[in-house]
Amino acid sequence: MSLGPVVAAVPQSCGESLCVFGTGDMGRSLGQRLLQSGYSVVFGSRRPDSCVPVPRGAQVMSHAAAAQSARIIFICIHREHYGFLQTIAPQLKGKVLVDVSNNLEKDMFPEANASHLQRLVPEATVVKALNTLSAWALQNGPSDSNRQTFVCGDSAEAKQAVSEVCTRLGLLVLDRGSLGASRELEDFPLQLFPQWRLPLGIALGLTAAFFFYLLIRDVIYAYVVDGKDISFRIMVSLANKVFPIVSLVMLALCYLPGVMAALLQLHRGTKYRPFPDWLDRWMLCRKQMGLVALALASLHVLYTLIIPIRYYVRYRIAASTISQVLKNQTTEFSQTSAWRTDSYYSMGILGFGLFVLLGISSLPSVSNSLSWREFSFIQSKLGYLTLFLCTLHAYLYGWDKFLRPTSYKWYMAPGYLLSLVLPSVVLVLKLLLLLPCVDRSLTRIRRGWERGTTQ
Numbered sequence: 001m002s003l004g005p006v007v008a009a010v011p012q013s014c015g016e017s018l019c020v021f022g023t024g025d026m027g028r029s030l031g032q033r034l035l036q037s038g039y040s041v042v043f044g045s046r047r048p049d050s051c052v053p054v055p056r057g058a059q060v061m062s063h064a065a066a067a068q069s070a071r072i073i074f075i076c077i078h079r080e081h082y083g084f085l086q087t088i089a090p091q092l093k094g095k096v097l098v099d100v101s102n103n104l105e106k107d108m109f110p111e112a113n114a115s116h117l118q119r120l121v122p123e124a125t126v127v128k129a130l131n132t133l134s135a136w137a138l139q140n141g142p143s144d145s146n147r148q149t150f151v152c153g154d155s156a157e158a159k160q161a162v163s164e165v166c167t168r169l170g171l172l173v174l175d176r177g178s179l180g181a182s183r184e185l186e187d188f189p190l191q192l193f194p195q196w197r198l199p200l201g202i203a204l205g206l207t208a209a210f211f212f213y214l215l216i217r218d219v220i221y222a223y224v225v226d227g228k229d230i231s232f233r234i235m236v237s238l239a240n241k242v243f244p245i246v247s248l249v250m251l252a253l254c255y256l257p258g259v260m261a262a263l264l265q266l267h268r269g270t271k272y273r274p275f276p277d278w279l280d281r282w283m284l285c286r287k288q289m290g291l292v293a294l295a296l297a298s299l300h301v302l303y304t305l306i307i308p309i310r311y312y313v314r315y316r317i318a319a320s321t322i323s324q325v326l327k328n329q330t331t332e333f334s335q336t337s338a339w340r341t342d343s344y345y346s347m348g349i350l351g352f353g354l355f356v357l358l359g360i361s362s363l364p365s366v367s368n369s370l371s372w373r374e375f376s377f378i379q380s381k382l383g384y385l386t387l388f389l390c391t392l393h394a395y396l397y398g399w400d401k402f403l404r405p406t407s408y409k410w411y412m413a414p415g416y417l418l419s420l421v422l423p424s425v426v427l428v429l430k431l432l433l434l435l436p437c438v439d440r441s442l443t444r445i446r447r448g449w450e451r452g453t454t455q
């Protein structure tokens with residue numbers, strides 16, 4: 001079936017005229033997108049006859065004349081130049097001024113740019129919007145960039161008008177309330193991965209702690225006590241211990257706050273009392289914590305893949321084979337070792353597979369396509385199963401090593417044993433929460449029941 005020639009979609013003109021003050025990158029990109037979305041655009045410029053080229057189809061006028069041609073004016077100029085707006089205050093009376101500005105640093109000025117603008121032109125209505133989008137993002141269209149834009153302002157009507165324009169530009173509008181929120185909005189573009197700081201800090205701290213612990217226990221001990229220099233092991237063997245250990249601990253840290261929250265609700269007998277701030281913050285960064293843990297687990301898998309091609313490993317295998325040949329002896333096949341190694345590899349592979357699934361399902365494009373029930377099934381049920389499989393992998397890897405006195409060098413326990421403490425605690429607590437009598441109480445509390453009230 002022929003669908004006929006494909007015709008490029010031309011946006012219908014909505015007939016409304018919008019004004020943009022400023023012909024810099026932001027002003028021109030915004031003007032272009034407004035034109036593409038069907039608006040007529042008038043630029044306000046200090047030098048209308050000699051300003052930089054504006055997008056085709058737009059008009060350029062003096063600020064005062066441009067202001068009179070539209071109800072909504074986008075102020076795409078730096079805060080330092082807002083002063084001249086006072087000189088055209090009569091033309092701005094009753095207009096909606098959209099402040100898109102940002103600052104170079106936090107707390108650069110005592111008041112937010114949008115509040116400052118409102119104070120300069122009190123007879124206009126200021127709305128803060130579009131400041132979290134770059135000129136580049138506006139030019140390339142919402143499919144190539146972040147689609148969200150925050151809007152705040154004191155007039156619901158003005159916010160509604162600006163939101164309608166943003167929606168027509170293909171943006172997703174999030175109302176942040178009154179103009180008082182504009183300082184927070186102006187700080188957003190200055191924040192560098194705010195939700196990643198805690199997870200990355202924990203990962204770095206744990207990595208450093210376990211690295212030095214294992215360096216002392218494995219490398220320095222061998223040098224001091226046995227006189228052996230095995231410092232080359234730092235590069236692969238040590239890394240392949242530190243990364244999985246930190247990954248497993250961080251995976252447990254993703255599930256510990258949920259268990260703690262449940263215990264707190266059981267203890268308090270209500271779900272209506274807020275959690276402590278630290279627990280809230282911890283719960284909010286679980287996704288990032290899980291993704292960092294997944295990245296570390298992936299490094300462990302890559303390091304594991306190269307084990308057979310390592311010079312040291314090939315040397316050890318060759319030396320052992322030659323020694324057996326010379327002695328005319330063969331090491332006996334151990335069913336237990338075969339079962340143990342195959343089992344821990346298998347648990348590692350299954351755990352890693354589910355770990356990747358958890359990571360994929362936490363991507364916004366995937367999680368948005370899942371219902372809440374599906375998302376919670378993957379993140380909670382499969383999440384605990386992942387933790388269980390990875391923990392079992394480490395238990396099977398360690399097997400009975402923890403019983404041997406030689407495993408405690410300078411009284412320091414093997415790394416894998418330390419990595420098992422937190423996951424085991426989380427899994428045992430989760431099992432306790434799953435006991436029918438405990439589960440029943442928790443479900444009642446989560447449905448709104450409160451201890452001490454008659455219902």
Ligand code: HEM
Nearest residue numbers: 241244245247248297301304348349351352390394415416
């Ligand atoms: C240890 C393989 C996934 C946690 C090991 C070792 C191997 C291995 C060969 C022993 C390393 C050595 O001798 O130094 C695998 C494979 C995986 C996998 C093939 C999946 C494809 C995971 C995952 C985790 C994990 C997803 C946890 C999140 C650990 C831990 C150790 C370990 C804690 C003990 C480290 C030590 O103290 O030596 N794994 N693993 N593994 N693995 Fe995995």
